[in-house]
Amino acid sequence: MRKRVNALAEQLLETLEERGYRSTSPRRAVAQVIANQDKHFTAEDLRGQLPLLGRATIFRSLKLLVETGVLCRVLLEDGDLHYQLSHRGHHHHLLCVECGSSQDLLGCDIEELLHQTSASHGFELSGHWLEVYGRCRACSSADKLSELTTA
Amino acid sequence: MRKRVNALAEQLLETLEERGYRSTSPRRAVAQVIANQDKHFTAEDLRGQLPLLGRATIFRSLKLLVETGVLCRVLLEDGDLHYQLSHRGHHHHLLCVECGSSQDLLGCDIEELLHQTSASHGFELSGHWLEVYGRCRACSSADKLSELTTA
DNA sequence: CAGCAAAAGATACTTGGTCTCATTAAGAGG
DNA sequence: CCTCTTAATGAGACCAAGTATCTTTTGCTG
Ligand SMILES: [Mn+2]
Ligand SMILES: [Mn+2]
Ligand SMILES: [Zn+2]
Ligand SMILES: [Zn+2]
Numbered sequence: 001m002r003k004r005v006n007a008l009a010e011q012l013l014e015t016l017e018e019r020g021y022r023s024t025s026p027r028r029a030v031a032q033v034i035a036n037q038d039k040h041f042t043a044e045d046l047r048g049q050l051p052l053l054g055r056a057t058i059f060r061s062l063k064l065l066v067e068t069g070v071l072c073r074v075l076l077e078d079g080d081l082h083y084q085l086s087h088r089g090h091h092h093h094l095l096c097v098e099c100g101s102s103q104d105l106l107g108c109d110i111e112e113l114l115h116q117t118s119a120s121h122g123f124e125l126s127g128h129w130l131e132v133y134g135r136c137r138a139c140s141s142a143d144k145l146s147e148l149t150t151a
Numbered sequence: 152m153r154k155r156v157n158a159l160a161e162q163l164l165e166t167l168e169e170r171g172y173r174s175t176s177p178r179r180a181v182a183q184v185i186a187n188q189d190k191h192f193t194a195e196d197l198r199g200q201l202p203l204l205g206r207a208t209i210f211r212s213l214k215l216l217v218e219t220g221v222l223c224r225v226l227l228e229d230g231d232l233h234y235q236l237s238h239r240g241h242h243h244h245l246l247c248v249e250c251g252s253s254q255d256l257l258g259c260d261i262e263e264l265l266h267q268t269s270a271s272h273g274f275e276l277s278g279h280w281l282e283v284y285g286r287c288r289a290c291s292s293a294d295k296l297s298e299l300t301t302a
Numbered sequence: 303c304a305g306c307a308a309a310a311g312a313t314a315c316t317t318g319g320t321c322t323c324a325t326t327a328a329g330a331g332g
Numbered sequence: 333c334c335t336c337t338t339a340a341t342g343a344g345a346c347c348a349a350g351t352a353t354c355t356t357t358t359g360c361t362g
Contacts (some may be wrong), residue, residue: 054342122288137273
């Protein structure tokens with residue numbers, strides 16, 4: 001972990017270039033910062049780390065990266081919208097409500113289930129949005145530990 | 152359908168009163184309008200139909216009604232947040248991307264599935280958010296019909 | 303029906319994001 | 333390498349949805 005961060009940033013840029021977008025210095029900066037992020041982040045977070053970039057540029061980059069599938073949006077339990085690096089393709093998130101970490105949930109087995117349920121309502125399924133909230137392994141074991149020590 | 156609309160509005164008010172909230176005339180107006188809504192709506196929709204109420208009052212009422220479980224939030228595919236009458240308790244929505252109608256999906260069979268998946272990631276499930284997008288029966292049969300006629 | 307707390311309304315502010323428009327800078331082609 | 337076109341940027345106005353603050357009004361309870 002760490003170190004290959006530039007490689008990741010470059011990968012983001014390449015994805016954009018493949019789609020015909022120019023590799024500009026603001027975009028390089030954004031890619032760099034995103035590559036350094038270890039958690040989901042907001043537009044405001046980026047702005048804090050890139051105070052010299054125009055605000056609109058940040059939003060434009062985010063939108064672009066979401067459109068190209070590099071980033072995905074994450075809906076927090078309180079309704080806040082964050083962004084994070086996407087494992088391309090359809091997936092969901094296990095979001096820890098305690099530490100805020102997020103684990104990707106690949107292989108979306110609910111698709112099948114939804115198809116059935118939808119069909120039984122005469123509904124032609126085309127997509128879905130799912131976020132899962134709870135406590136990650138680390139946080140739930142920390143909880144149990146402190147219960148023991150305070151008891 | 153139609154007609155028992157006042158009964159519904161009164162029911163909303165009663166729910167609030169049960170929780171110790173006063174029955175004020177702005178709240179009666181909001182309840183009335185909500186009871187008349189046949190689709191999910193935005194705060195702005197309400198405002199359009201209640202131009203005399205203070206904007207803050209509308210938002211305060213909506214928040215209250217969501218908190219008491221009378222309304223639920225609906226996340227549209229484009230990210231827009233709407234509100235609609237809630238069948239109390241946990242449920243999801245089948246949202247038609249064509250006509251905008253919404254069908255409630257009661258009996259959330261994904262809970263079970265999510266529990267398993269979460270557990271296998273060492274994740275202690277506490278909640279989830281799910282919206283399902285597609286085409287409702289009416290819209291998908293209309294589609295097929297027009298295909299036939301234009302062919 | 304008096305008095306108090308809750309609620310309303312006006313309005314300022316905040317957050318997250320888009321639009322416009324003048325200026326700058328990629329990068330393709332010569 | 334230079335030139336030209338066009339995409340992209342930055343500044344800033346604007347917008348939508350919602351919250352905060354503060355004064356006035358109104359429900360309700362005793
Ligand atoms: Mn993701
Ligand atoms: Mn609902
Ligand atoms: Zn955690
Ligand atoms: Zn439909």
